[in-house]
Amino acid sequence: MGLFKFSDSSRNPLKNLELRSLLSEFNRSLTLIADKKLLIDNIISRIKQIVPVEQVYIFLFNESTGRYVPEGNFLPPLLDGRSIYFTPGGRLFNWLSVNESELYVIDRPDVLDYLEPIEHARLDHLRAELIYPLSVMNELNGAVFLSKRTDNGSYSKDDFGLLSLLFDQAAFAIEHSILHEQQRERVTKMYRADRLAVLGELAAGAAHEIRNPLTAIRSTIQYLSRDTSDPVRSEMLTEVISEVDRINKILQGLLSFARPGDLNVTTFNFEELLSQVITLINPTVKKNNVNLESVVDAQNPFFSGDKDQLRQVLLNILMNSLDAMANNPEDREKRLMVSMKNVFTGSPAIPYLDIAVTDSGCGISNENIEKIFNPFFTTKSEGTGLGLAICYGIVRRHDGDIEVISHKDNGTSMIIHLPQNVTRTS
Ligand SMILES: Nc1ncnc2c1ncn2[C@@H]1O[C@H](COP(=O)(O)OP(=O)(O)O)[C@@H](O)[C@H]1O
Numbered sequence: 202m203g204l205f206k207f208s209d210s211s212r213n214p215l216k217n218l219e220l221r222s223l224l225s226e227f228n229r230s231l232t233l234i235a236d237k238k239l240l241i242d243n244i245i246s247r248i249k250q251i252v253p254v255e256q257v258y259i260f261l262f263n264e265s266t267g268r269y270v271p272e273g274n275f276l277p278p279l280l281d282g283r284s285i286y287f288t289p290g291g292r293l294f295n296w297l298s299v300n301e302s303e304l305y306v307i308d309r310p311d312v313l314d315y316l317e318p319i320e321h322a323r324l325d326h327l328r329a330e331l332i333y334p335l336s337v338m339n340e341l342n343g344a345v346f347l348s349k350r351t352d353n354g355s356y357s358k359d360d361f362g363l364l365s366l367l368f369d370q371a372a373f374a375i376e377h378s379i380l381h382e383q384q385r386e387r388v389t390k391m392y393r394a395d396r397l398a399v400l401g402e403l404a405a406g407a408a409h410e411i412r413n414p415l416t417a418i419r420s421t422i423q424y425l426s427r428d429t430s431d432p433v434r435s436e437m438l439t440e441v442i443s444e445v446d447r448i449n450k451i452l453q454g455l456l457s458f459a460r461p462g463d464l465n466v467t468t469f470n471f472e473e474l475l476s477q478v479i480t481l482i483n484p485t486v487k488k489n490n491v492n493l494e495s496v497v498d499a500q501n502p503f504f505s506g507d508k509d510q511l512r513q514v515l516l517n518i519l520m521n522s523l524d525a526m527a528n529n530p531e532d533r534e535k536r537l538m539v540s541m542k543n544v545f546t547g548s549p550a551i552p553y554l555d556i557a558v559t560d561s562g563c564g565i566s567n568e569n570i571e572k573i574f575n576p577f578f579t580t581k582s583e584g585t586g587l588g589l590a591i592c593y594g595i596v597r598r599h600d601g602d603i604e605v606i607s608h609k610d611n612g613t614s615m616i617i618h619l620p621q622n623v624t625r626t627s
């Protein structure tokens with residue numbers, strides 16, 4: 202893309218000059234923005250200033266979903282309740298990647314004929330008239346969808362040339378912001394791992410010290426409660442015992458988080474593990490009137506790792522989802538979806554098992570989302586705040602990762618990515 206298509210500007214020095222200053226101004230305004238969302242919004246509003254267009258949407262490739270999805274704050278309306286996306290294997294992106302040029306929908310009935318019906322529906326919904334590929338170094342990272350001009354005119358050759366230059370620059374700025382985002386994520390993860398390691402050491406020492414006297418307290422109280430016939434006292438003692446049990450639960454959590462023990466590695470069918478765990482939580486699911494759906498679509502469900510520890514990860518994450526739905530009175534839908542599939546990412550491509558748990562619960566605020574993996578972070582009165590810290594530790598020890606997508610009041614998705622081709626030993 203990026204062919205200079207101006208018909209007359211090369212012969213018109215004034216126009217050339219204006220164009221050059223417009224481009225460099227556009228470029229300057231983008232280079233200072235590292236935040237992807239802000240950058241996208243900025244590109245969209247600047248394009249609207251330069252060319253009178255009603256709507257501009259930018260779709261970018263998303264590594265974790267393997268799809269092109271809308272980005273920024275000005276998102277297209279949902280289609281049948283779902284966010285619009287395109288797939289890299291689909292005909293539209295195929296066309297864009299092969300042709301490396303804009304697609305003016307009105308002028309190209311032949312291309313429209315070639316597209317799939319679902320793509321037609323999506324383009325109609327976006328009211329897209331003109332589509333530009335966003336590529337850097339021959340790699341198609343996304344596309345820009347422009348609707349009709351506000352003056353109802355048709356796009357001219359000049360528009361095509363100008364937009365093509367602008368989007369070439371935009372593609373570079375976006376690529377830069379994506380790299381920046383990845384770098385920032387790596388740093389956050391490094392800090393997270395560090396904090397967990399230091400805390401783990403401290404916690405393990407303390408937990409051991411506390412456990413012994415606690416066991417003594419519990420058995421003494423149990424002994425005393427046998428002798429009392431006074432119902433008030435008896436109730437008080439029972440309460441003390443349940444508090445002691447609570448402390449014990451916290452300590453157990455601390456210990457398993459601090460001293461995870463070696464991995465007991467076997468090769469097992471993850472699908473079976475998943476259905477075991479679902480059977481375990483089923484009574485709570487039924488009791489809370491939750492609609493549970495599980496979609497397993499993995500050609501290769503086999504995984505080498507510590508089955509017991511991974512069972513704990515699944516259980517913790519599912520229990521959190523059930524808690525989140527119980528904590529959301531607005532949630533009449535109560536949907537819990539568990540899915541598993543094989544995914545290939547990176548180059549060379551590495552096979553991953555992706556297990557996603559999605560709930561329609563209370564969601565997580567932007568402010569809290571950074572904290573949920575911190576040990577002791579909890580928003581529940583009875584919570585320990587250790588569940589996700591433990592999960593993260595276990596998944597990291599399997600060279601995997603946990604991704605969180607959540608919006609306050611709008612449900613949560615936790616996606617566990619586990620690489621399948623790592624050779625592990627006990
Ligand atoms: N599915 C979810 N939906 C909403 N919030 C969640 C979800 N999972 C985790 N959280 C938030 O993360 C916090 C930490 O979770 P966790 O480490 O398991 O500790 P706990 O469950 O004991 O609170 C929870 O208190 C809750 O605020």
Ligand SMILES: [Mg+2]
Nearest residue numbers: 517521588589
């Ligand atoms: Mg929990």
